[in-house]
Amino acid sequence: MHLNSWRLTIVAIFMLGEIGAAYAQNAAEQLQPLMETTAHRLILGQQVALAKWDSGKAVEDAPREAQVIRGAVKDGVAKGLAEASVSNFFNAQIEANKFVQYTLLADWHRAGKAPEHAPVDLVKNIRPQLDEMQKSLIAQLVDTVEIRKSKTCRADIAKAVGKYISTHAQGSGPITAGTLDRALAGACMP
DSSP, X not given: OHHHHHHXXXXXXXXXXXXXXXXXXXXXXXXXXXXXXXXXXXXXXXXXXXXXXXXXXXXXXXXXXXXXXHHHHHHHHXXXXXXHHHHHHHHHHHHHHHHHHHXXXXXXXXXXXXXXXXXXXXXXXXXXXXXXXXXXXXXXXXXXXXXXXXXXHHHHHHXXXXXXXXXXXXXXXXXXXXXXXXXXXXXXXX
């Protein structure tokens, strides 16, 4: 009888290890849509930077940022998300996007020019895209609630970022692991 209980314990430990590994793999996979949309939102930061280069406007736009967060919170709460969770997430998204803009603008100032580009209309072209991404991000936050409130959330996010970066190493422009890390800093729920 004692030998059987040892066997059961060993089998249980092995299975828990397998389940844990499968969960980690599964969590990184489940977070990929959130990762993709976040990266796409950051890539749009280049277009925002070009619009601000052309207009001479500042990166900081506190009224617009507050409007975005209010809208996201309203949409997120309607989908069952906690207000603070949505606010933290979108604040991190905005801060990362501003980092992309500051970095690009500084690079262009050092070079004395921005890359050749067609005029960028922030209000007519870029903001509608950002608004659509906000809807996608809200849906993806809903889809990943369990992962985002787990004790392993930070590790799961880090692995998902690593996976995204390794599969999109070419042509991602200003999107780096650090930028994605910042954009997703508010994803995990306390």
